[in-house]
Amino acid sequence: MPSCSSARFAPDVNAPQVLQFCHGYDGPFLDCARQYASLFQGAPYRVTTIFLTGAPSEEVTQGCASDEVIFLGFSSAEIRHLKLRAVLALRRISATRRFRFCIAHRFKPIYIALLATRLPVIGVHHAFDDYQRFSRRAFASFFRHRLALLGVSNAVRDNIRAALPAWPQTRIETLYNRIDIEAAQSGLFPRDAARAALDLSADAWIVGNVGRLHPDKDQATLICAFARALPRLPEGSLLAILGSGRMEAALKSLAHELNVEESVRFLGQIPGARRYFKAFDLFALSSDHEPFGMVLLEAMAADVPVLATDCGGAPEVVGNRDQLFPLKDAKTLAERLVGFMTGSEARGRLRACAAQGRQRLALFTDDAARRNFFSLPMIRAIIEAQGR
Numbered sequence: 001m002p003s004c005s006s007a008r009f010a011p012d013v014n015a016p017q018v019l020q021f022c023h024g025y026d027g028p029f030l031d032c033a034r035q036y037a038s039l040f041q042g043a044p045y046r047v048t049t050i051f052l053t054g055a056p057s058e059e060v061t062q063g064c065a066s067d068e069v070i071f072l073g074f075s076s077a078e079i080r081h082l083k084l085r086a087v088l089a090l091r092r093i094s095a096t097r098r099f100r101f102c103i104a105h106r107f108k109p110i111y112i113a114l115l116a117t118r119l120p121v122i123g124v125h126h127a128f129d130d131y132q133r134f135s136r137r138a139f140a141s142f143f144r145h146r147l148a149l150l151g152v153s154n155a156v157r158d159n160i161r162a163a164l165p166a167w168p169q170t171r172i173e174t175l176y177n178r179i180d181i182e183a184a185q186s187g188l189f190p191r192d193a194a195r196a197a198l199d200l201s202a203d204a205w206i207v208g209n210v211g212r213l214h215p216d217k218d219q220a221t222l223i224c225a226f227a228r229a230l231p232r233l234p235e236g237s238l239l240a241i242l243g244s245g246r247m248e249a250a251l252k253s254l255a256h257e258l259n260v261e262e263s264v265r266f267l268g269q270i271p272g273a274r275r276y277f278k279a280f281d282l283f284a285l286s287s288d289h290e291p292f293g294m295v296l297l298e299a300m301a302a303d304v305p306v307l308a309t310d311c312g313g314a315p316e317v318v319g320n321r322d323q324l325f326p327l328k329d330a331k332t333l334a335e336r337l338v339g340f341m342t343g344s345e346a347r348g349r350l351r352a353c354a355a356q357g358r359q360r361l362a363l364f365t366d367d368a369a370r371r372n373f374f375s376l377p378m379i380r381a382i383i384e385a386q387g388r
Helices: 029-038 058-063 084-095 107-116 134-142 154-163 181-186 191-198 219-232 248-257 273-279 294-301 314-318 330-341 346-364 366-375 377-386
Strands: 003-006 017-022 046-053 068-074 099-105 121-125 147-151 172-174 206-210 238-242 264-268 282-285 306-309
Touching: 017 029, 017 107, 029 046, 029 058, 029 099, 029 366, 046 084, 046 107, 058 068, 068 084, 084 107, 099 107, 099 377, 107 121, 107 134, 147 154, 147 377, 154 172, 181 294, 191 273, 206 219, 206 273, 206 294, 219 238, 219 248, 219 330, 238 273, 248 264, 273 294, 282 294, 282 330, 294 306, 294 314, 294 346, 306 314, 306 330, 314 346, 330 346, 346 366, 366 377
Parallel strands: 017 046, 017 099, 046 068, 099 121, 121 147, 147 172, 206 238, 206 282, 238 264, 282 306
Antiparallel strands: 003 068
């Protein structure tokens, strides 16, 4: 039986309800749940968020910004194949509530929601190639009359459109990820405190990177670029990499081979890493086709200028060609590092870049997302069809 935890139910029990269905709350997906529940702030709906996997957690309940939170508590093995138990559990819950439509994150919750309910389903996709399999394309097309799709960037949206060419483009749209700027900034350590906590020099020029040590994050290109740039960077410059993963040994070996092991600091997995972003003079994201690049928003909220690969969703976040470099192009990234961090006007260039980032953050707020969501024709059509 599902475990239910209720939080802040709206007093009007007859209010229309929105079902938000999530695979789990690990990594960034708790904030994803918050983001989508926050869309309905001030709207005549109350939101029930259901997590397919994960144990009941009061911290998660409070972090969801939802009126009700339900933890189904399934294991990964239990939802690997036909998922019949999950379908039946969601069907029982749906029968006791007045849901008008469902927002489902990732393909598995989309699949279960379509089988378990008769609701219109808004499927949110956070990654590329979710419809590469023929079976998924066939399933989505079968339910096309009540399925609409959102990508977290234009890059993800276009990837879905390419996989589903027969679909009207107005049924596959973009709703950017967003950041609670006030919350992100309230937890930041000041520059000196952040550097002290990370055991980094108070005076060095520091390039930062945060992410799993995984081939998709391509820290190898970043290390190669830093090694190229280092002879021209200010003396004592450092590359600080926060994260852990299976590439750690290989990346440390690469830094040794390039003779920069003393200048590349592997700081491991740091809980609440975004609190330390002010330790960096510059943030570099070298990922291979990042679907969006939430970490870029976190750096921008900390007033840290960013560099990113010119692929995936990162260009949409950054919005400035001078802050981009081609994927796996260590030479161009090295030139970007030198351009930003050398010369008498380097500090001024970095401050100007950070100011541009602050302005761009306005595109990625809850308020902006709320306006964009309710202005999408496919969302208006769903709401109007269900009655408000």
